[in-house]
Amino acid sequence: MKGDTGMGATNICGVIWKNPVTTAAGTFSYRESVKYYDPSALGAITTKGVSPTPWKGNPLPRIAETPAGMLNAVGLENPGVDDYIENELATLKKQGLVVVANVAGHQVEEYCQVAEKLSATDVDMLELNVSCPNVAEGGLAFGTDPKAVAEVVTAVKSRTRKPVIVKLSPNVADVVGIAQAAEAAGADALSLINTLVGMRLDLATGRPILANGTGGLSGPAVKPVAVRMVYQVSRAVGVPVIGMGGIMTGEDAYEFLLAGAVAVAVGTAALLDPAAPARIVRELEAAVEKYGAPRRGA
Amino acid sequence: MKARHEARIVENVPEGAGTNASDGMVRMTLHAPEVAREARPGQFVNLYPRDGRLLLPRPLGIADADEGAGTVTLYYVVVGEGTRALASLAGGDRVELLGPNGNGYDLAAAGRNVLLAGGGTGLPPLLYAAKRLREAGAPATITAAAGFRTTPLLTDRLAQSCDTVFTVTETDRAASVRTSGATSEPLALMGNVIDLLDAVGAPEGVTGCLACGPAPMLKALAAWCASRSIPLQVSLEARMGCGYGACVGCTIDTAHGRRKICADGPVFGAGEVTWA
Ligand SMILES: Cc1cc2nc3c(=O)[nH]c(=O)nc-3n(C[C@H](O)[C@H](O)[C@H](O)COP(=O)(O)OP(=O)(O)OC[C@H]3O[C@@H](n4cnc5c(N)ncnc54)[C@H](O)[C@@H]3O)c2cc1C
Ligand SMILES: Cc1cc2nc3c(=O)[nH]c(=O)nc-3n(C[C@H](O)[C@H](O)[C@H](O)COP(=O)(O)O)c2cc1C
Ligand code: FES
Numbered sequence: 001m002k003g004d005t006g007m008g009a010t011n012i013c014g015v016i017w018k019n020p021v022t023t024a025a026g027t028f029s030y031r032e033s034v035k036y037y038d039p040s041a042l043g044a045i046t047t048k049g050v051s052p053t054p055w056k057g058n059p060l061p062r063i064a065e066t067p068a069g070m071l072n073a074v075g076l077e078n079p080g081v082d083d084y085i086e087n088e089l090a091t092l093k094k095q096g097l098v099v100v101a102n103v104a105g106h107q108v109e110e111y112c113q114v115a116e117k118l119s120a121t122d123v124d125m126l127e128l129n130v131s132c133p134n135v136a137e138g139g140l141a142f143g144t145d146p147k148a149v150a151e152v153v154t155a156v157k158s159r160t161r162k163p164v165i166v167k168l169s170p171n172v173a174d175v176v177g178i179a180q181a182a183e184a185a186g187a188d189a190l191s192l193i194n195t196l197v198g199m200r201l202d203l204a205t206g207r208p209i210l211a212n213g214t215g216g217l218s219g220p221a222v223k224p225v226a227v228r229m230v231y232q233v234s235r236a237v238g239v240p241v242i243g244m245g246g247i248m249t250g251e252d253a254y255e256f257l258l259a260g261a262v263a264v265a266v267g268t269a270a271l272l273d274p275a276a277p278a279r280i281v282r283e284l285e286a287a288v289e290k291y292g293a294p295r296r297g298a
Numbered sequence: 299m300k301a302r303h304e305a306r307i308v309e310n311v312p313e314g315a316g317t318n319a320s321d322g323m324v325r326m327t328l329h330a331p332e333v334a335r336e337a338r339p340g341q342f343v344n345l346y347p348r349d350g351r352l353l354l355p356r357p358l359g360i361a362d363a364d365e366g367a368g369t370v371t372l373y374y375v376v377v378g379e380g381t382r383a384l385a386s387l388a389g390g391d392r393v394e395l396l397g398p399n400g401n402g403y404d405l406a407a408a409g410r411n412v413l414l415a416g417g418g419t420g421l422p423p424l425l426y427a428a429k430r431l432r433e434a435g436a437p438a439t440i441t442a443a444a445g446f447r448t449t450p451l452l453t454d455r456l457a458q459s460c461d462t463v464f465t466v467t468e469t470d471r472a473a474s475v476r477t478s479g480a481t482s483e484p485l486a487l488m489g490n491v492i493d494l495l496d497a498v499g500a501p502e503g504v505t506g507c508l509a510c511g512p513a514p515m516l517k518a519l520a521a522w523c524a525s526r527s528i529p530l531q532v533s534l535e536a537r538m539g540c541g542y543g544a545c546v547g548c549t550i551d552t553a554h555g556r557r558k559i560c561a562d563g564p565v566f567g568a569g570e571v572t573w574a
Pocket of ligand 3: 537538539540541542543544545546547548549558559560561
């Protein structure tokens with residue numbers, strides 16, 4: 001089967017992915033990325049954060065380079081859930097893809113509104129972004145407090161029957177505590193990590209390069225942090241964990257599976273090489289052949 | 299399918315007399331047949347420095363493409379780590395690239411009497427536009443106005459495809475000239491492209507303007523052209539995370555809603571851009 005990693009299909013909360021590789025939210029374009037690879041090579045397509053109404057995001061510049069990584073402060077610019085359902089989701093579902101919709105909001109009620117609208121569609125899963133560092137309210141504010149995470153997860157779960165993945169922030173002292181709070185509130189799966197809050201200054205002006213001041217760090221620079229968090233969280237919860245953060249190759253992906261993830265997402269790598277997600281599926285297959293089916297270390 | 303791929307560097311040499319790669323402009327010619335076949339003026343390529351620290355694309359405007367030879371030519375100024383790494387490469391080395399990216403200028407819409415307006419590193423795409431306009435044979439005249447902070451770059455190359463090239467710098471009155479064919483005459487001007495255009499006036503019967511340069515220049519030029527009813531196409535710039543439309547790092551407001559500079563642009567009608 002095309003896209004088969006040699007590990008068979010992966011069942012995540014009752015949804016069958018034909019292999020354990022998806023796109024990381026915010027790094028796939030249904031119009032542009034598909035010019036570089038066939039998205040049906042992946043287990044699932046995870047789309048960019050979508051809010052109840054269109055969001056304009058942050059002013060430019062939104063991107064800055066850092067050693068072996070990048071900072072972004074896009075601020076969840078998106079056309080809103082209605083436009084998403086009519087255009088992006090419809091296009092992807094017409095191609096028979098498994099689609100995970102990344103959900104954003106400023107308040108609990110906004111997450112719920114998006115979840116409710118998506119419930120009436122053929123989207124396969126929801127991923128709650130309670131960990132975006134680039135919006136003033138909501139996002140990260142929820143993801144750093146176990147009580148707030150529990151509140152938003154409970155509320156969303158009461159308004160949708162779709163499987164709900166909760167996306168965790170690395171910008172916390174105790175990621176396991178947050179993960180357990182999300183699981184207790186009804187999360188069907190967890191995904192991590194979102195970006196790490198960072199900053200770069202312009203040497204000539206002394207001011208931050210990003211118009212937003214801070215941004216989210218992603219790419220190979222964050223991988224060891226991500227592997228560590230996936231390792232800790234997957235041992236502390238019973239629900240499936242989707243791992244991401246700096247995956248550039250199939251061997252990187254394999255490392256996340258060893259750490260305890262049942263699936264992985266490719267983000268920054270796809271910005272640098274548009275076909276990276278499909279390449280990583282093939283490389284992961286080779287890694288499995290070389291090292292065997294991933295066994296979780298002791 | 300289009301893909302990020304390796305290309306052989308044919309040549310990577312300092313451009314302009316008395317400059318060296320570390321502080322001047324570099325001309326890079328790449329053997330990239332697929333890019334050369336598709337390239338339109340106003341499009342760009344992503345170059346990726348061969349350095350594990352530097353991951354992001356360096357977008358560079360296509361300054362020439364030769365389908366027969368399978369080559370693409372770029373001109374870049376060494377401004378930071380990435381362009382420095384690129385400048386250290388030599389003919390025979392390989393570099394990774396993705397392209398051609400973006401939409402490019404609509405040359406037909408520019409009409410028969412075209413004004414090209416460029417500032418600084420905005421010149422490269424105009425070189426290619428001038429060449430294609432000349433090859434197409436349609437334009438009656440091509441006039442270029444080029445502005446620089448200190449040192450004129452590429453104006454001699456521009457003059458090869460243009461009827462007239464006006465050059466101005468912000469620091470040297472003696473550097474301002476009007477070039478037509480082999481003849482140059484001093485203009486005795488100092489300032490930016492708009493100052494230059496104010497001084498020499500719009501070319502007679504101008505049907506359209508193609509521009510590339512820093513945002514403040516393009517904004518001022520938009521007003522200048524609008525007040526003279528000259529249709530203007532501008533090529534915009536932004537820090538890019540992907541350069542092909544996936545990261546939403548480069549969007550602007552337009553009359554048709556949010557648009558990505560890298561994928562929907564970099565060329566926009568000046569009238570559709572919401573100028574900040
Ligand atoms: C569509 C487009 C076409 C361009 N064409 C040319 C050209 O033909 N010739 C030329 O000399 N320059 C051109 N530039 C600007 C060129 O991309 C930058 O000068 C270059 O990326 C700087 O890289 P660096 O690593 O040396 O600088 P650094 O400042 O070290 O780069 C750090 C990061 O910022 C980005 N960056 C820095 N300056 C710019 C800039 N002005 N615009 C966009 N990104 C920037 C870099 O790509 C990199 O990701 C173009 C830019 C765009 C958007
Ligand atoms: C440009 C960009 C946009 C992103 N947008 C979102 C988003 O909309 N929702 C979300 O949950 N995460 C978003 N992320 C985070 C990624 O999905 C991912 O968690 C993170 O980048 C780490 O993975 P990576 O190193 O492979 O990129 C974004 C990341 C980047 C670089
Ligand atoms: S630079 Fe990524 S969308 Fe334009």
